[in-house]
Amino acid sequence: MTLRTTLAVCALLLGMCSGTDGKEATIPTTTAFCKIVWLIGVPCDQVTTAIVSQIKAMGSYNLGSVTPTVIQANHTSGIGQIESVNFTMTPTSMVLGCHVQGSSVSAVWFSLYDNGTNFCNLRNVIKGSGLTKAPGFMEFTNEWLCLGCALSAC
Numbered sequence: 668m669t670l671r672t673t674l675a676v677c678a679l680l681l682g683m684c685s686g687t688d689g690k691e692a693t694i695p696t697t698t699a700f701c702k703i704v705w706l707i708g709v710p711c712d713q714v715t716t717a718i719v720s721q722i723k724a725m726g727s728y729n730l731g732s733v734t735p736t737v738i739q740a741n742h743t744s745g746i747g748q749i750e751s752v753n754f755t756m757t758p759t760s761m762v763l764g765c766h767v768q769g770s771s772v773s774a775v776w777f778s779l780y781d782n783g784t785n786f787c788n789l790r791n792v793i794k795g796s797g798l799t800k801a802p803g804f805m806e807f808t809n810e811w812l813c814l815g816c817a818l819s820a821c
């Protein structure tokens with residue numbers, strides 16, 4: 668498959684979250700969570716550096732262990748809730764590309780319906796790092812992977 672075809676397929680998938688237009692998710696889970704996958708057209712070591720410096724620059728995050736493939740952090744929300752946030756980097760077969768999986772899970776039961784907190788925890792880091800403007804940037808998620816992603820206004 669050519670790169671162009673791949674991107675066209677990705678663009679179709681991308682509509683899944685934004686297309687739900689604020690309709691509420693009714694997914695039974697025990698804690699709120701969000702998973703997002705990004706494809707970014709820069710090498711993973713640069714992606715790691717950008718994510719780490721962005722997390723350090725944001726006061727609401729506590730940076731945990733950082734390896735070339737996994738970045739761990741905790742995020743504290745305004746009301747004192749804590750979410751665990753991980754970014755996992757895998758080089759893609761595409762030249763110079765990086766596949767990043769972000770995952771955010773709330774530590775406490777009362778944030779089951781989190782209004783997109785976990786989505787924003789991930790999205791704000793990637794957006795703030797400038798990676799959303801990187802060549803070939805694509806984001807995938809939907810209501811099954813990311814509770815409240817259609818409701819959130821980060």
Ligand SMILES: *[C@@H]1O[C@H](CO)[C@@H](O)[C@H](O)[C@H]1NC(C)=O
Pocket residue numbers: 729730731732739740741749
């Ligand atoms: C994140 O929170 C967990 C659970 O409260 C704690 O065990 C861990 O040490 C925290 N990590 C960081 C980097 O603050």
Ligand SMILES: *[C@@H]1O[C@H](CO)[C@@H](O)[C@H](O)[C@H]1NC(C)=O
Pocket residue numbers: 739751752753770771772
């Ligand atoms: C992040 O990774 C750690 C260690 O593998 C795991 O314990 C934690 O549940 C993960 N957090 C998320 C949000 O996936």
Ligand SMILES: *[C@@H]1O[C@H](CO)[C@@H](O)[C@H](O)[C@H]1NC(C)=O
Pocket residue numbers: 777778780781782
């Ligand atoms: C989510 O938003 C609704 C409506 O704005 C609000 O009533 C509710 O308290 C919020 N929940 C959380 C966990 O912030």
